[in-house]
Amino acid sequence: MLFIETRGNDGSRPSSVTFSEAILSPLCSFGGLYVPESLPRLGEPFLQAHLDSDYKTLARAVLTAFELDIDQAVIDRALDLYDGFDDPSHPVPVVRVRDDLFVAELYRGPTRAFKDMALQPFGVVLSSLAKARDERYLILAATSGDTGPATLETFKDRPNVKVACLYPDGGTSDVQRLQMVTADAPNLKVIGIHGDFDDAQSALKTLLSSDSFQARLRERHTHLSAANSVNFGRIIFQQIYHIHSYLELVRQGAIGLGDRVYLNVPSGNFGNALGGYYAMKMGLPVEKILISSNSNNVLTELIRIGRYDISGRKVIATRSPAMDILKSSNVERVLYDLFGARRTRELMAALDERRHYQLTGEELASLQAVFAADYADDAEIDACIRETFRDHGYLMDPHTAICFKTHASCRDKSLPDIVYSTAEWTKFSPTIAHALTGEVDSHDIDALKSISATADTPIPPMIGALFDRPVAQDAVIDKEDIEQVVLAFI
Ligand SMILES: *Cc1c(COP(=O)(O)O)cnc(C)c1O
Numbered sequence: 001m002l003f004i005e006t007r008g009n010d011g012s013r014p015s016s017v018t019f020s021e022a023i024l025s026p027l028c029s030f031g032g033l034y035v036p037e038s039l040p041r042l043g044e045p046f047l048q049a050h051l052d053s054d055y056k057t058l059a060r061a062v063l064t065a066f067e068l069d070i071d072q073a074v075i076d077r078a079l080d081l082y083d084g085f086d087d088p089s090h091p092v093p094v095v096r097v098r099d100d101l102f103v104a105e106l107y108r109g110p111t112r113a114f115k116d117m118a119l120q121p122f123g124v125v126l127s128s129l130a131k132a133r134d135e136r137y138l139i140l141a142a143t144s145g146d147t148g149p150a151t152l153e154t155f156k157d158r159p160n161v162k163v164a165c166l167y168p169d170g171g172t173s174d175v176q177r178l179q180m181v182t183a184d185a186p187n188l189k190v191i192g193i194h195g196d197f198d199d200a201q202s203a204l205k206t207l208l209s210s211d212s213f214q215a216r217l218r219e220r221h222t223h224l225s226a227a228n229s230v231n232f233g234r235i236i237f238q239q240i241y242h243i244h245s246y247l248e249l250v251r252q253g254a255i256g257l258g259d260r261v262y263l264n265v266p267s268g269n270f271g272n273a274l275g276g277y278y279a280m281k282m283g284l285p286v287e288k289i290l291i292s293s294n295s296n297n298v299l300t301e302l303i304r305i306g307r308y309d310i311s312g313r314k315v316i317a318t319r320s321p322a323m324d325i326l327k328s329s330n331v332e333r334v335l336y337d338l339f340g341a342r343r344t345r346e347l348m349a350a351l352d353e354r355r356h357y358q359l360t361g362e363e364l365a366s367l368q369a370v371f372a373a374d375y376a377d378d379a380e381i382d383a384c385i386r387e388t389f390r391d392h393g394y395l396m397d398p399h400t401a402i403c404f405k406t407h408a409s410c411r412d413k414s415l416p417d418i419v420y421s422t423a424e425w426t427k428f429s430p431t432i433a434h435a436l437t438g439e440v441d442s443h444d445i446d447a448l449k450s451i452s453a454t455a456d457t458p459i460p461p462m463i464g465a466l467f468d469r470p471v472a473q474d475a476v477i478d479k480e481d482i483e484q485v486v487l488a489f490i
Pocket of ligand 1: 113114115146147229266267268269270271272273322323399422423
């Protein structure tokens with residue numbers, strides 16, 4: 001399987017690359033992204049054959065269908081990381097919360113957010129490739145709270161890869177901050193920035209385009225790669241759990257094989273939703289993919305009226321911060337799939353230059369054939385968390401809660417809906433505590449204890465232990481000093 005570029009080829013780069021090339025250097029012509037040249041057709045025989053497969057067996061089969069240039073032994077070692085999830089034989093439980101609403105719990109890995117689903121195996125693959133080529137890589141990450149911990153966790157002590165992770169000091173929950181600043185390994189550097197997530201993100205972009213920085217990297221024989229979901233090495237692992245969740249519904253007797261379902265995805269950078277889109281294209285019987293957003297509702301607008309417009313917008317800080325995003329990178333891969341490279345390049349250029357683009361009526365219709373969308377504000381999310389716990393005893397995080405609104409507003413058929421739960425309640429405990437008991441501004445440790453008592457549920461050990469672990473990373477700096485600190489690190 002080869003990979004090609006969403007905005008076409010500029011003549012100076014190869015016109016197609018292998019999977020390993022695409023993940024080691026994800027930058028493309030005209031600022032585009034790599035996508036598979038074609039998708040394997042899996043269809044009903046594949047689903048039938050994997051009705052009783054466990055997660056790793058299914059994953060191996062999906063990856064095999066992609067014919068990746070990665071040794072089977074490396075893939076096996078990568079998938080073995082799912083053994084570190086709560087239940088090694090069943091890393092992604094799918095639970096029925098009420099009537100036709102099912103929740104696929106994607107957060108049962110080491111850092112309690114769904115980022116582990118892809119980053120855990122990705123870390124093994126990237127580091128193995130770097131080692132086999134005898135090359136050194138630097139991963140630069142800017143995080144609003146979930147990507148950072150998951151990236152640090154997966155690369156901890158792995159050969160040939162170093163990670164420098166920027167986070168906004170004061171802009172994450174205590175749990176998220178502790179997950180980062182207690183990360184202790186010689187190949188990890190965690191840097192707090194005076195500022196918000198946008199400051200951290202733009203500082204990282206400045207660094208990436210700095211000539212002196214690039215020159216210094218070359219002197220140190222270090223290549224740059226990325227661990228965010230522009231890297232297809234993450235997307236490849238994000239198709240599997242959509243297929244798994246569908247098969248779970250069949251196994252639970254909720255649907256028959258071949259029946260259609262809705263997939264309902266809390267979306268920010270659109271990696272999770274893109275995985276569902278590819279699964280659908282490969283033959284998973286999906287009625288529609290429901291895109292759930294917070295008050296930063298650019299995606300809702302795109303899917304409802306065909307206009308992507310960030311010209312008059314600023315990021316709104318919400319209580320579902322992992323989705324406080326205006327430029328949702330992976331939408332581009334859907335545009336490419338639906339409208340081709342020329343049109344994608346045109347639309348993305350309009351977004352870069354004029355900060356908006358408008359789809360034609362025909363284009364909008366093809367988008368709406370696959371997607372529907374809605375959003376919820378903080379007050380609605382709060383009410384949804386409270387009512388779902390009160391009525392169904394189900395505890396969920398603020399991102400997941402939005403899907404419960406979309407479940408009610410976006411389905412035009414009464415088919416089962418698979419909601420993708422992207423984080424455990426423990427990562428956003430002050431918000432959950434507020435929803436359940438009305439308490440305000442509690443520290444994470446107090447909120448965790450009060451939720452644990454109210455809901456009669458234990459605090460998982462990896463979260464409880466954070467509060468006793470020594471701080472290993474204490475850098476908090478101005479963004480002007482980042483280049484110097486990162487260079488000193490590598
Ligand atoms: C990253 C994240 C999201 C957004 O996922 P995308 O794949 O970027 O759309 C949603 N919820 C949580 C908790 C996350 O960490």
